[in-house]
Amino acid sequence: MKEARRKDKKGMKDKDVAFCIMEYQKVSGPLRDTIPEIFNHLEPLYESIRKQHPLVFEGSADPWKEEQWMSMMGSILDFMQVEGDDRVTCATHMVRDDARIWWEVISQEKDVTAMTWAEFLQAFSDKYYNVAVQASTVDEFATLTQGNMIVIEYALKFDKLAKFAEDLVPTNATRADQFVRGLKPMIARDVEIVSVGDNRHMPKF
Template sequence: MGYGFKLVYERFRKQSLPNFEGKPDPMVVEEWLKSIEAIFDHMELDDRQRVFCAAHLLKMDAKIWWDVVKKTRDLNTMTWANFIQVFNKKYYSATILETKVDEFVTLMQGNLFDIEYAQNVYRLARFTPEIVPTEAMKVQSFVRGLQPMIARDVKMTSVEVVSYAEILDKALGVEYLDVMTQLF
């Protein structure tokens, strides 16, 4: 590794990026990849530099996985796209994504406040583009999982809801009124 590469690595380390420990949660995986790719783009790193820097952020189970990968791949010719492909095969497996789809399909508000439930719907919806390909379908999924009384009131006050933000606003209003009614 040349002096120039060491300087790139030192600049990269100063970015205080999160390590990736290998937890098979697609949301953690996605957030980690997005955060490091933003820095890679900002620093204008080439493929080899990206792979090298990303590898240094792998810890615990992810580090063990990477040690195995290094034995089976030529890291000198590995592109960033190759790294992403190998990484996704391990951490974005079909089984893991299927679990997130199942979570979305069975998601119910339960004891969560509307805003917490809405955050869960929004987070999980990105793993289900075939189930909620449109804004209207996201609205339907959100209302379906609401507590029955809130869903009823939201439907009664919603002649035509255009967006997810509007339905969330209506649900928050209904929930607020319910809480205030119980207090007084």
């Protein structure tokens, strides 16, 4: 039984590396002469990344999930000191479903083997946080109210959306005012705004 498990684990590792090689073949043409070199280079790299338990990105209309995934991948790559186009290769290895289709389209339009990390970030932002998404997110934040949410749920959603609408709440005072305006009237009346000098802070409950 233990031997079978070891084989399964190795099979998954080999499958991941084989997947990477196939992706290289798609964007770079035949790699028969260089497969051993690529395999030896990528195998330890992807194995190390796998041990960090990175999230898979499937595509989303939620800018928070996109920002969270990109931040997580960037942190892992920085921690592992992955440089150059290997950063792009590693990150795109973790995209699936709709995000995989988007990346395949990008791969057909340009030579992604030479794509820098900055160019990848820009392409990702253009797709998942374009002008329309930004406007929608800002509008959602501006009209956010507590509704049927409990206060902690409202506070969490408020913080997530505020991250993408900083122009609407540039100071602690405006942020606190916006937060209180969204609360249920009965709760808002009971909220104590703590003032220190001219600085206003988030409500305390």
